[in-house]
Amino acid sequence: MVKAALALERKVAIQAVLQASKVCQSVFKNLVSGETITKNDKSPVTVADFSAQAVVNTYLRQHFPTDPIVGEEDSKDLRGETGKALREKVHELTNGVFSSSEQLTEDKLLEAIDRGNYAGGATGRHWALDPIDGTKGFLRGGQYAVCLALIVNGEVQLGVMGCPNLPVDAKQPDGPRGSLFIAVKGEGAFQRSFTDSNETPIKFSDIKSTQEATFCESVESGHSSHSDSAKIAELLGITREPVRMDSQAKYCSISRGDGDIYLRLPVSETYVEKIWDHASGSLLVTEAGGAVSDVNGNKLDFSVGRTLLKNKGVIASKATIHSEVLKAVHEVLSKK
Numbered sequence: 001m002v003k004a005a006l007a008l009e010r011k012v013a014i015q016a017v018l019q020a021s022k023v024c025q026s027v028f029k030n031l032v033s034g035e036t037i038t039k040n041d042k043s044p045v046t047v048a049d050f051s052a053q054a055v056v057n058t059y060l061r062q063h064f065p066t067d068p069i070v071g072e073e074d075s076k077d078l079r080g081e082t083g084k085a086l087r088e089k090v091h092e093l094t095n096g097v098f099s100s101s102e103q104l105t106e107d108k109l110l111e112a113i114d115r116g117n118y119a120g121g122a123t124g125r126h127w128a129l130d131p132i133d134g135t136k137g138f139l140r141g142g143q144y145a146v147c148l149a150l151i152v153n154g155e156v157q158l159g160v161m162g163c164p165n166l167p168v169d170a171k172q173p174d175g176p177r178g179s180l181f182i183a184v185k186g187e188g189a190f191q192r193s194f195t196d197s198n199e200t201p202i203k204f205s206d207i208k209s210t211q212e213a214t215f216c217e218s219v220e221s222g223h224s225s226h227s228d229s230a231k232i233a234e235l236l237g238i239t240r241e242p243v244r245m246d247s248q249a250k251y252c253s254i255s256r257g258d259g260d261i262y263l264r265l266p267v268s269e270t271y272v273e274k275i276w277d278h279a280s281g282s283l284l285v286t287e288a289g290g291a292v293s294d295v296n297g298n299k300l301d302f303s304v305g306r307t308l309l310k311n312k313g314v315i316a317s318k319a320t321i322h323s324e325v326l327k328a329v330h331e332v333l334s335k336k
């Protein structure tokens with residue numbers, strides 16, 4: 001039998017994402033004011049973002065001590081007197097996950113979070129971590145995802161995403177929640193629930209034309225233009241209402257056939273997408289029979305650092321309709 005690629009990495013990533021997801025779930029139940037702060041770019045960050053990053057980074061260090069990590073958060077706001085209250089809360093939450101022999105001191109906690117400070121790049125391997133993607137979704141009780149990817153020589157090789165609020169079966173929206181998605185390059189895309197380790201292969205829906213398609217897009221119109229997507233829908237003959245949700249749960253949804261097309265249409269000239277917002281999701285899509293590019297049809301380039309500096313926006317869809325979707329995107333965006 002051929003040995004599965006990255007078997008240990010896959011196992012550790014699943015364990016890390018599941019534990020971090022559980023921290024997020026317990027924080028949500030008990031979230032009180034003062035546990036959310038606003039970053040310089042006005043985006044929110046909560047005690048759960050910091051704890052989830054500390055948990056994942058600690059698991060990664062235990063198993064792959066020399067692997068660098070590109071993580072969204074850093075410990076700046078947890079340091080000193082001003083960070084004391086937040087730091088103590090994050091410390092308590094993080095240690096709640098670990099056994100008595102694994103307990104972190106406050107210094108080790110800050111160090112664990114800051115292991116996410118790697119600059120990224122084109123050579124060797126590194127992890128990309130978004131401890132909570134869709135922090136706004138998390139705060140509003142909507143969709144969010146713990147997203148972890150392994151990038152080797154600039155190519156995403158493994159992606160694991162935990163979506164605590166995503167129904168295990170989209171046809172039963174009130175049924176059990178907590179869906180975990182896993183993709184290894186060349187080995188397909190899989191889903192399992194948080195509680196049962198059996199994995200089911202997933203793939204895009206079998207729509208034959210764009211008219212049958214459903215869009216999946218950000219809730220935040222400041223992250224992706226809703227008005228441009230409506231024009232693109234019209235060109236493609238799409239009549240179904242777009243499904244809006246926060247986070248990379250969008251990549252997960254289309255990969256299992258709940259929707260068909262994820263558009264991220266730039267709103268600002270200056271915003272540059274971050275690798276942790278797309279690494280795991282884009283691999284899941286390609287492994288499930290989809291295609292991913294930026295709005296100009298270029299491959300997402302994960303080899304240029306912490307951001308997708310060479311790309312603009314994201315278009316993900318079933319592979320068979322991708323060129324048609326791109327054509328409509330081009331038609332709408334070129335008129336602007």
Ligand SMILES: Nc1ncnc2c1ncn2[C@@H]1O[C@H](COP(=O)(O)O)[C@@H](OP(=O)(O)O)[C@H]1O
Pocket residue numbers: 043072130132133134135136137218219220222223224245246247248267268271274277
């Ligand atoms: N102007 C902008 N355009 C596109 N994405 C943006 C943005 N400002 C912030 N984001 C990113 O959008 C992510 C959420 O995406 P979505 O809208 O699909 O839920 C945020 O991730 P975090 O929540 O991890 O900070 C953040 O990185």
Ligand SMILES: [Mg+2]
Pocket residue numbers: 043044045072135
């Ligand atoms: Mg953020």
Ligand SMILES: [Mg+2]
Pocket residue numbers: 130132133134276277
């Ligand atoms: Mg994010």
Ligand SMILES: [Mg+2]
Pocket residue numbers: 049072130131132133134135
């Ligand atoms: Mg985040």
